[in-house]
Amino acid sequence: MGIPTDLVVIGVLAVLAILFLMAMFARLYRKAGPHEALIVYGYRKTRIVKGSGTIIFPMVESARLLSLELMSFDVAPQQDLYTKQGVAVTVEAVAQIKVKSDPESIVTAAEQFLTKTDQEREGLIRLVMEGHLRGIIGQLTVEEIVKQPEMVSDRMRSTCADDMSKMGLEVISFTIKEVRDKNEYITNMGRPDIARIRRDADVAAAEAERDTAIKRALAQRESAVAKAQADQERVAAETASLAKQAEAQRDLDIKKAQFLELTKRQQAQADKAYEIQTNVMQQQVVAEQVKVQQVEKLEQVKVQDAEIARREKELIATVLKQAEIERQRIQTLAEAEKARLMAEAEGKASAIKQQGEAEADIIFKKGEAEAKAMNVKAEAYQEYNQAAVVDKLITGLPEVVKALASPLNNVDKITIVSTGNGDAAGMNKITGDIAKMAAQVPALFETLSGMQMSELFGRIRNIGDKAPKPTLDGDGGGDAKAKGAGR
DSSP: OOHHHHHHHHHHHHHHHHHHHHHHHHHEEEEEEEEEEEEEEEEEEEEEEEEEEEEOOOTEEEEEEEEEEEEEEEOEEEEEEEEOOEEEEEEEEEEEEEEEHHHHHHHHHHHHHHTOOOOHHHHHHHHHHHHHHHHHTTTTHHHHHHHOOOHHHHHHHHHHHHHHHTTTEEEEEEEEEEESSOHHHHHHHHHHHHHHHHHHHHHHHHHHHHHHHHHHHHHHHHHHHHHHHHHHHHHHHHHHHHHHHHHHHHHHHHHHHHHHHHHHHHHHHHHHHHHHHHHHHHHHHHHHHHHHHHHHHHHHHHHHHHHHHHHHHIIIIIIHHHHHHHHHHHHHHEEEEEHHHHHHHHHHHHHHHHHHHHHHHHHHHHHHHHHHHHHHHHHHHTOHHHHHHHHHEEEHHHHHHHHTTTTGGOOOOOOOOOOOGGGSSSHHHHHHHHHHHHHTTTHHHHHHHHHOOHHHHSSSOOOOOOOOOOOOHHHHHHHHHHHHHHH
């Protein structure tokens, strides 16, 4: 199954569109190498691109390249230059100049040279250099210019530095190639030196010939001395050779005697070593016998160790194994007891929970019953007369006295010391104090309630009187209270 024609056309158009966009981007993208600077100007202001690239938008931006390479040109003024002495000379030099690498200098150089050709730019720079060279030559003599060209170059670089910096340039080097004049001043300036050099050369040649003759005689003398010394050394060497031969013969005889003595000594040592070796062999036989006995004893010890091990295993099997079984049994019983206790605890917890719920229910019902009883009591208290209130106070008095005397329940033993003061001493003192506390109960009631007992009894109706019926209006109730109070 082939690819549809429409898809093929769309794919080709997409590829062509991509290629067109890439070509447009390539035309818009400008690059600057490390030897040049791209000056971009337009709506984004002036920009310096060096060693990289940037996109130039058409119609709103433009760019020009400014070379940062080294410029080399001749500085040779056509007019004669006059020295400090008034001598007219012609100077030819070579200058090496380039644009500085900092952005400020590049902008300055672009402002002055961007629209000019290389010839126009070199012409402007040459004019500046020739003017400074004329001023420097006028301050020096011909001898200084000819003999010290480095000084002229240094002055030239230092003098031109400010003007070159104002144009964004710097002087790398300035070298004088030639200095000449029309009056042969420079040629005549060298004649005294030439005559002196020739004189010095003739003197040096004569001195060289003299030194050669002296050295030749010295060499001949040293040769004769060396020959005599060589003869003496030859005779001495022959004598020393004969002496060496005699010493060698003597050493040979001594070594022969020493070798014979050594041979006899080694023979005697061999004989003695045989006897010693025989004794050593006998000792080794005895040692082997001792080792055999030791091995037998070791085997006996191993048998005894095996018997001890067997008895230990038997003991472990009979005693320790039973102890281990007993330990496991006790551990099993303990775990069973633990499980039983946990089950009992869970059962008790469940029982306590049920008991708590039952007690809560009982307390609730008890509270409800007490609330009903209180309501009944409240209704009954409305029917209370004076005798009932007095009865209630009197019947509650023992409980109050019991509460006051309750601290005496915590006393285990009472020791009574009588001082002989009659009824106020001994046991009578204790019962008297208790009676006094009981007598203070009405006063305690009055203090806590803020109501006098006489007032309380005055408000209680007499026996046989009926309690007034409550009325809806306030006047009727007020009259009933008044009547009750009058009674």
